[in-house]
Amino acid sequence: MRFFEYEAREVVKRAGIPVTDFGFTTDPGEAREIAQRIGGPTVIKSQVLTGGRMKAGGVKFADTPEEAEAYARDILALEINGHMPRGVLVDPKAEVEQEYYAGVVWDGTRKQPVMIFSPVGGIDIEQVAEEQPDKVGRKHFSNILPFGDFEAKEVIASTGVTGSALNKLTPIVARLAKLFVENDMTLAEINPLGRLKDGSFVALDAHMDIENEARGRHKKLLKDLGVGDEETRQAREATPFELAGEAVDSQDHRGVAGNVTEFDGNLGLVIGAGGGSLTLFDAVRAHGGQPANYCEIGGNPSVSKTCGLAKLVLQKPGVDKIAVMMSIVSNTRVDIVARGVIKACLELGHDPAEKIAIFRIPGAWEEEGFKILEKYGVEYADRSVSLNEAARRAVEKIQGTTAASETGAPGLIPGGHT
Amino acid sequence: MSILIDADTTFIVQGITGREAVNLTRECLDYGAGAKVVGGVTPGRLGREVHGVPVFDTVAQAVAHHGAPIDGSVVTVPPAFTKDAVFEAIENGVKLIVIVTERIPRRDVAEMVELATLRGARIIGPNCLGIIVPDVIKMGGIGGPARNAAQAYTPGPIGVISRSGGMTTEMSSTLSAAGLGQSTAVSIGGDAIIGQSYAELMPLFEADEQTQGIVIYTEPGGRMEAELAKWVTEHNSRLPIVAFMAGRFMDEMPGMSFGHAGTIVEGKEDTASEKIARLAQAGITVAERIEDIPSLIGDKIAERSAV
């Protein structure tokens, strides 16, 4: 989960890294008060979880508190890439001599965190790496040995930085490395890290991502920052349909019938498991089908949970039929899923044979499952029918004609933002 | 032959009294020649039995009872306790650890993997279904009940490596139906950091005489395919490889998370199209559809043996 800049700066500050005397607010009047307290020129920055805010007019420089208030009012009303700002950050305009970059990320290949440092900051580190590769230092550090400040010193020195700058930067980068590990971050980045006229360093902007799986271990930090348990902060916010999917998944602890994502198509998908869902979604699109949703079933969910998911998809406006498909199952049971989806049709007053375009789930308990499907006249397929072929049949049924050619994939329209 | 495990492999199940672990133990005991599950560990349950397998409080007790080093462990304990369980196994001399548990924070996984490396042990997973040597042994839930596993997996020349547990079975079943059996199939897990990547398993398959070709399942996210492409090129591998890439649609939706935890597309190199290009450069064929895999790998094996 990504942090807003004002939150990330707070995390940096708590780790003992110098930050400017910034303030966060959602109120223009309060922005003026903060600017007054700061005294002197300020920067007003939109707090949104998207890039390009400078270009979009989400960052303004104010000379007076009155200007700060006016800019804050404008920025608070400014939507950037579909996101309304959480608030504004009022920051003293620092006299920066030079901008540096410091970051820590995971290296999945080495399976260790890696510190990245550059004396060229303020722009994307990827760009620096491409244009001035000798100006980017990298150093991995151990997951189990205690972190040594010398490791931070080495990565900084490797980029040619020496003198008092090296000695002042070392504890900052070391603290960043430690906060990355201690807070279960997947990204901890200070960019720019500014050197001021007096030679001191200060974090001017920060990006931080905390791993969702580890949120439970950082309840205090999240509470202090005011992050709610329900905030997922995905690339786009969850739609009501997706939230309803989450509610279905959490109704009992048995298995998974969730990870619902909304699209604007007419073919409802009740699919699984992780890899099977990805494969099937691609296949449906390759045949010209327009999915109404993405989802994942796995871990042998209860009949009622499967039923709840199928009902949700069946009731989505614009959905004509559902396709129930999974890769060969060994834990999830064919008969349990069959009961769930048929029950969903019956409870909504539909004929399962009509509403279920195809049922392709081979594997555990398939004999029982197929008996159920036969009884209700639902078309089903065993493992001799590939995932791709099952997807083709589903698309064909919903179009009532021969499926479009394989290259005819329509554009993907994420739903819920019309 | 096979890689990682064979008929003589001994292992324990940590967290053996859990609902899924009880099933998994039954499945492993029933499959092939019957796995040598020499013990189970659940703290506080010393003296119980699960399908005839004795339960201990500690791994040390299991090793003492067995009277010899234990080769492996299947770890299926809740995420908050997994790291400690894996450390316990490693420090008691276990060399192969299959972690079934999902949703373990990366930091914990990285710590486990680093300790394993220091001790000369190997971790498969987390968030995986384990390893199967068709008709011989399975270690983990892979393929499900023995009867179902026997339907999908048959012995033969193909090594299978997959980031998705379910797709390991789907691909193997497709290969089996076409008369191409498997030497060993490994579900390596879907997380961003895992114990063994494709490239790390390749040397084992390379050294295995039975294996003549490799089939992999992959997804967007991470750099594991780049690492494989590099390995194959640098080592001039004798093994032809066919890859299947799911989740191509994710290229159109950066930042959204689908499927496994490792599939969050964070940068250009992680996208499906970048990966496909990189694999192709290394001579790895990327199949468009699962059903195309058998003929693609079959042809590549035939080509190599003709040279």
Place this chain on the structure above:
Amino acid sequence: MRKDGTFIAVEVADETAADAALATKLTEACPVDIFATADGGKLEIVEKNLDECVLCRLCMDAVGGRGPDLVKILKLYDDGAVLV
């Protein structure tokens, strides 16, 4: 006593339902809570859970191997076939 779901029906012999000891055993055995014990020890069948039945036979084992005689699980999707 018999109750029908959409896919599964459960029939329990009257003397079994009235036997508090057996009622408790059945309630404990079922992994999907199809059985409950009312105050006074009489067995109840929980209608909303009938279709969750996983055909595990644990209820039939719980009545001391007198399976279908005392507790019958019927598959309504299979012409009412009795699970044995």
